[in-house]
Amino acid sequence: MTVTEKGQLDSLNNVTLTSKVKGYTTIISIVPEGTMVKAGDLLCELDSALLVDKEKQQQIQVTQAEAELKQAEENVAIQKTQNDSDNSAALLAYELANLDLEKFLKGESQRDINVKQGAITKAREDLQRAEETFEFSKRIAKKGYKNQNDVEADRINVVKAQIDLEIAKEDLAVEKDYVQKRKERELKAAVEEKERDQERVRRKGIATLAQYEAKLKAGQLTYEVESSELERFREQIKACKLIAPQNGQVVYANQDNGRRGNGEDVIEEGTEVRERQAIIQLPDFSLMKVDARIHESKISLIREGLPVDIRVDAFPEQTYLGEVDQVSSVPISSNWMRPDLKEYKASIKIVPNGADITKLKPGLTAEIEIRIEERDGVLQVPVQSVITIGTQHYIFVLGSDGEAVRRLIKIGQTSDTTIEILDGVQEDEEVILNPRTHFADQLIDLEEQMALERKEQAENQASGQAKRKSTKAQSSGKSGGKAGGQNSKKSSAGGASGFMKRLDKNSDGKISKEELPEPMRERFSSMDTNKDGFITAEELSKLRGKRPPSGGQRPSGGKRP
Incomplete structure (x- = not known):
């Protein structure tokens, strides 16, 4: 094979x-x-002329992208150092504010109070001396050693010393109740503000650095893309030269190219290629x-x-x-x-x-x-001599009396020209080629019978009746009888009335086109001789009476296997 x-x-x-x-x-x-x-x-x-021009233009793009990338890198470095400086300055300001607060609480506050208290002490001493002087002046004035004006002046000095003492006391009270509290609050607020300012400086530095880093990343991607595009142009220019990888x-x-009317893609100088x-x-x-x-x-x-x-x-x-x-x-x-x-x-x-x-x-x-396979003793026939109806295979063999006999055969493997015969044909028997040409009516009749049998089997299965396997076509093939002899007798045993009974579903005595099996509907117009849209028993009998016998002389084209 x-x-x-x-x-x-x-x-x-x-x-x-x-x-x-x-x-x-x-x-x-x-x-x-x-x-x-x-x-x-x-x-x-x-x-590669166009590619060379594009490569030069791309080189400019790469140079610009490289410059922008360098600038972005420097901006990131500058911002990092600027962030360090700003953070250090904010930290120093916070520490100084803390020192100012600590200096006031532990030193300046008590010093200022001591100054005010010293002023009070001095004012008391001044008042005491003024009072003593005034009393002395009054005593010696009585003795006539001082005039009245001097005594009055000493009295005024006493009043003045009293006023200075009261002022010193009031200064101390103001220092304790107002000045000290205000200054403490101002210094504490300054510490808190410096602490918040330190956080603001840190966050602002982070945000600014993030912007520069984003620009740096964008610059790196741009440079990579432009460099990749430049490399692609260079590879394309290199690909314009086809070098032999081996001898040949x-x-x-x-x-x-598979497109209608375009002929062939001819390879030559000046040809455009894709x-x-x-x-x-x-x-x-x-x-x-x-x-x-x-x-x-x-x-x-x-x-x-x-x-x-x-x-x-x-x-x-x-x-x-x-x-x-x-x-x-x-x-x-x-x-x-x-x-x-x-x-x-x-x-x-x-x-x-x-x-x-x-x-x-x-x-x-x-x-x-x-x-495919080589075997001895294989019986083969030409593929033109075998016909297939449904799942069965048939062949017409020329008998010893010169009449064609239809046989049911069993086939094996096939090739382009021959078919292996497993059963149904003997060696040296003559087979008829193209049997559909010579026995069309007989094959149509066989197809009709097999179609009716399949239909009856389907109806019986649907109604739940016992399955009945029809063997008309099989027995006609296996019997080996003559196509025009025994087989034709079996097919005519039922007669036209048998066909009418099977096909007339509504039992109205005539057959419509819808009641015919699918394979027979194509011949309805030729079977309906009076063109009334129905086939009667008389029309069916005349049609079957005109059919030529199944047997016959050997047609031309007979060939031994």
Whole structure:
């Protein structure tokens, strides 16, 4: 059993050079196709003029971003030192305010009170001396040693000393009750304010530093982005030169782009290429393969390691040997003309068998024949001779009397051209090709019977009756009787009345189009001869009477398996 497909030759070790330039660019130089090159050779150069201009402009952006980043770094450093200075000054002011308060409470307050008390003591002493002087003046005045004016002056001095004493007392009271309390409150308030000011300075410094740090981070990101963009432009400029990664022969990657009316993307100087478009391939001709597409109906048969016979169209006289190397697990993207087509890519490795592999070139068309299974004594018939109705398979065999006989068969594996027969046909029997062409009415009748049987089975199961398995079609195939003989007798045993009874659901003596099984509705117009919209028993009898016998002479195209 084999599977045959078409494919294209390619190198097993094939390096493809693609355009890595964003968007579109133009080929300005390329080595001639077929040139043998070495690793490191320049193969193709793409237009980089626009990229060079962008690279220069980007360099300016990077320089500006770098300057802004440096300024942001310095601002952060300056702000950190400024915060330290401001915090130190606020702390010093707080400590000085505490010292002023402590100095007042422990020193200045008592000193000022002592001064006031000293003034009172001095005022008392002055008053006492004035009073003594006044008394002395009065005594000696009586003796005539002082005049009255001197006595009056001493009296005035006493009054003055009394006033000074009262003033000294009042100064002490004011000092204790007002001056001392006010100054204490002022100094305590100053301490509290310096403490709050210290916290404000600290928070203000943190906020300002956070702003500068945010600007620094933004500057770093901007610099990184601009530098990355500059590096990308430089890489793009570098990518405009395609260098050979290995030794090989230059093959242009001309390929069908799959768009109607656009033909091929021809690789040559002046051609516009897009990003990721293949431009050059460097195949290693010592190892070759065939890339083929396997239809989904056959992919289950293909596995790695199966032997393959390969015939190249350019060298039809030579057969190459190969084996299945890889089979894709997902289908290839469908073509826009056939979106429902599912195919899988298979890679066939060509193995040395004495044939000259060096003359093979990539792109040559080849036919592969994958040998799925090899067995002896397998009975096969052409695929054109087998018909499938439902789950059963039938074949028409030419009997010894020259009449065609329909048989139910059991099949095995299939290939593109033949089907394995497990039961129902003997070796050397002649089978008829394309039986639907020669026995259309008989096959339609068989399909109708099988449809009716399936319908009856469904109705019986729905009503809960005992299951009855119909064997009309099976017995007709297994009997091996002649298509026009025994089988035709079984089909006519029921007659037209039997069909009417099965199809006439409402028992009105006629059949409407809705009462017919789905496969028979297409023939309703031809069965309704009087065109009244119903089929009567008479019309059905005439139709069955006109049907030709199932047997017949051997049609042209008969072929032995």
